[in-house]
Amino acid sequence: MAYERKDAFHQRAKREGFRSRAAYKLAEIQRRYQLLRAGQRVVDLGCWPGGWLQVASEAVGPRGRVVGVDRAAIEPPLDMENTFALVGDLTEPTVQKTVLETLRGRADVVLSDAAPKLTGVRDTDRAREEVLLEAIEEALGRLLRPGGSLLVKILEGPEAQALARRIGKRFRRVSSVRPAASRKGTSERYLLARDFLGEASAPGISGEGARGDAADAANAADATDAAKAASREPAGGSTQSDEGGGAS
Numbered sequence: 001m002a003y004e005r006k007d008a009f010h011q012r013a014k015r016e017g018f019r020s021r022a023a024y025k026l027a028e029i030q031r032r033y034q035l036l037r038a039g040q041r042v043v044d045l046g047c048w049p050g051g052w053l054q055v056a057s058e059a060v061g062p063r064g065r066v067v068g069v070d071r072a073a074i075e076p077p078l079d080m081e082n083t084f085a086l087v088g089d090l091t092e093p094t095v096q097k098t099v100l101e102t103l104r105g106r107a108d109v110v111l112s113d114a115a116p117k118l119t120g121v122r123d124t125d126r127a128r129e130e131v132l133l134e135a136i137e138e139a140l141g142r143l144l145r146p147g148g149s150l151l152v153k154i155l156e157g158p159e160a161q162a163l164a165r166r167i168g169k170r171f172r173r174v175s176s177v178r179p180a181a182s183r184k185g186t187s188e189r190y191l192l193a194r195d196f197l198g199e200a201s202a203p204g205i206s207g208e209g210a211r212g213d214a215a216d217a218a219n220a221a222d223a224t225d226a227a228k229a230a231s232r233e234p235a236g237g238s239t240q241s242d243e244g245g246g247a248s
């Protein structure tokens, strides 16, 4: 049964010209939250094989610019004038610098569907996921403009959850999103964080404590609203899912 479903999702992405089933998750989040707007600059961390790049490219249009990075090269290359796919390790500061140069400025939106290649050894997999999230957390101030938005995949594990909470505190509005497209049984969810407070809000840097409990309470309320909204969202429709380290 699982194989039949997986196969059907692949077939659909192929039929509709998407490089991955994951494209349907971003498309769903875009429909629900209007995350991306025309003319924006977007970074996509962990972009192979390019489904999210396709959705983002369409959403920002010809005046926008999308730069993705992945360890794997996208083949055949995407043919979209506003979109660039770089090859590199997103945790490397030199790679992040090249992303920024290619983007020609800080991003309005940072996307990350990055996931490590899974080994099946739980501790190893969790540790790898944390390395990715920590790198994204560390790079945020350089990559994202104040006021910008972040959509990042959060996988299982208490450390990943703690990291997500820490990242969320650097934004004014935070939601936890589980696309209807995400497969039943997966722990995958996405942190959707809006209105970045900027570099000065980084942990340990002055200004972090300035938001106080009211903002934290607002974040918690947003997350609850998102969960409620997700449970109202009709399942199925035009959305699909993928899981784990590989793009599907």
Ligand SMILES: C[S@@+](CC[C@H](N)C(=O)[O-])C[C@H]1O[C@@H](n2cnc3c(N)ncnc32)[C@H](O)[C@@H]1O
Residues within 6 Å of the ligand: 019, 020, 022, 023, 045, 046, 047, 048, 049, 050, 051, 052, 053, 069, 070, 071, 072, 088, 089, 090, 091, 113, 114, 115, 116, 117, 132, 242, 243, 244, 245, 246, 247, 248
């Ligand atoms: C689920 S896939 C992304 C799918 C993509 N959103 C799409 O729509 O096609 C996760 C990607 O994260 C990438 N990744 C994991 N660790 C990485 C790293 N350190 N640097 C760059 N890419 C990484 C993997 O190579 C993999 O292609």
